[in-house]
């Protein structure tokens with residue numbers, strides 16, 4: 001996991017633990033061994049620590065947190081050993097020196113980095129803090145102010161910025177065109193040169209733990225705490241990290257370290273840390289699908305997008321940003337022009353905000369080819385239709401594409417609810433048809449539900465999953481059912497919210513509970529923002545708006561929602577919906593007209609309104625959601641519980657610190673949820689959402705956790 005060699009009397013310890021050189025136990029042992037060899041060897045005058053391959057360590061090995069290995073030869077002790085070594089140690093950074101990686105660098109006496117590298121302390125995103133001295137050394141090196149900002153936000157910074165802040169001693173200029181090998185060679189060369197230059201220098205002032213921290217006023221901590229509470233609402237780690245940073249200014253290093261370790265100990269075992277670390281791995285597991293070999297994907301080098309509306313132009317941006325040429329098609333010149341303008345405005349905005357350069361923006365725009373002619377798609381590798389959400393319209397678009405595109409072209413349909421098999425049946429290549437459900441705005445939202453139809457081939461799935469990654473999305477493969485995973489689960493969740501209105505709650509009551517749970521907004525606020533007509537459109541497609549077409553054995557809860565649309569209360573866009581809005585504002589106020597309508601409907605539908613507790617609101621909305629998630633798993637529509645969690649966190653704002661609905665279910669206890677579902681079902685037998693999932697029932701009665709059960713099941717499957 002590490003290698004040792006000497007070059008010109010400098011000992012070089014190379015960390016070799018691909019892909020990210022995480023500081024696993026074997027790496028820590030290797031560093032200790034290297035330090036010991038270098039210290040004992042009289043011919044060695046200085047030491048360089050460098051990461052092999054593409055990066056300096058991206059942190060401690062997160063998988064060692066759960067199995068306890070992190071406590072054997074723990075990282076803080078290794079860093080102490082590095083810092084107290086009597087020979088100068090130069091740390092050479094390339095790639096991403098994150099978390100424990102940066103903490104190792106802070107323990108070294110000198111730090112140089114490639115201009116392409118990034119450094120950061122992202123531990124708060126994992127529910128912990130930089131627990132190997134980062135909260136004590138960084139403030140000593142760059143001051144409390146800058147350190148607190150980096151540690152509490154968890155955001156990485158570019159090497160050039162790190163140099164300006166005083167984290168680095170020098171930069172090694174590497175152009176974007178140079179290979180990783182050249183970067184490594186140049187960096188090592190520069191590190192050895194520096195090591196030889198400082199070999200006889202005193203280490204006085206080079207051991208960061210011995211530096212003094214300039215105290216800052218309490219006002220600074222109060223202001224930062226306020227900002228954290230707003231930006232990272234509901235997250236414990238950033239505020240706890242701030243306490244540790246404050247300790248660096250209050251106590252000598254040793255005592256500060258004790259505070260850091262005490263706080264780390266508490267965070268380590270917290271439910272938030274477990275949830276956030278679950279999300280970290282779940283996000284990386286979405287590409288691992290039983291029976292799908294991702295290597296079978298074909299490269300996608302040329303793309304077509306049909307529909308230059310908000311969705312289509314957003315989709316196109318994703319590709320041209322990555323240098324993949326796009327033909328953007330619309331039927332009318334006016335719509336095409338509008339789409340192109342939206343794309344140009346997007347890039348202009350990025351240049352204005354300093355997020356890209358004019359040169360790069362122009363280069364991206366150069367990849368866009370607007371057209372009114374489907375024939376221009378004859379040679380694309382993949383085409384995504386983003387036309388109106390209507391089965392017949394989408395079928396006719398795909399039929400046309402099938403006639404025009406080359407036989408290998410993959411045809412993607414961007415739909416949020418429609419049946420992929422039916423759409424694919426309009427073509428002669430159902431194996432090359434797949435759903436790509438982008439979330440709006442498509443150039444911002446990272447989630448992509450890729451929907452496999454019954455005939456979609458492994459090659460098509462692998463190609464689309466790979467290209468989704470290339471355009472920086474988080475792709476999740478899902479099965480073909482109404483609403484797929486995200487929207488399918490949204491229906492019972494949303495139904496409960498509406499049922500609560502019938503029984504006695506108001507929109508602001510429900511929204512407050514969901515906001516307090518950690519969602520960025522409640523369901524009614526979300527509906528106002530998206531447009532209440534979208535829900536009506538879906539209910540119409542389901543054929544449930546007309547009372548004569550409804551199943552008499554199923555409770556209908558959307559009368560008020562339907563009436564709001566009749567009253568043209570579409571939401572923010574019409575300045576009134578479930579709430580009323582001042583012109584141009586997205587902050588809604590409860591509206592008497594809506595509250596009266598809700599009361600009137602309750603009465604007309606035979607409900608005696610009652611006070612409903614926050615607990616009941618939370619349980620009913622979330623347990624209905626979770627029950628549907630279990631049904632998606634038992635039907636094979638979702639492949640892993642973690643996939644559902646990722647969909648709900650990235651697509652619907654489920655609070656990450658709760659780990660997603662399926663992780664949360666395990667945390668609450670499946671028996672408790674199952675029993676509550678039975679109880680709510682008894683009181684409301686006409687709501688099918690309360691029919692418990694068989695899988696939930698089975699796990700609740702056997703006392704098993706979903707995560708463990710599913711991991712075992714997948715292992716057994718892969719051993720078959």
Ligand SMILES: CCCCCCC[C@H](O)CC(=O)SCCNC(=O)CCNC(=O)[C@H](O)C(C)(C)COP(=O)([O-])OP(=O)([O-])OC[C@H]1O[C@@H](n2cnc3c(N)ncnc32)[C@H](O)[C@@H]1OP(=O)([O-])[O-]
Nearest residue numbers: 020022058059060061062074098099100122130131132284
């Ligand atoms: C006494 C107690 C002592 C405790 C001391 C605490 C010390 C410290 O403060 C805590 C930390 O450092 S916390 C850490 C702070 N650091 C962070 O939070 C940084 C976390 N990492 C990242 O942000 C991204 O991985 C990178 C940007 C580095 C690379 O992005 P990319 O190029 O898109 O690559 P990718 O797809 O993302 O990952 C590739 C593979 O590597 C895997 N893996 C990655 N990091 C890992 C890790 N630290 N570990 C293990 N595994 C890690 C990843 O799962 C995946 O595995 P798979 O089997 O192939 O699926």
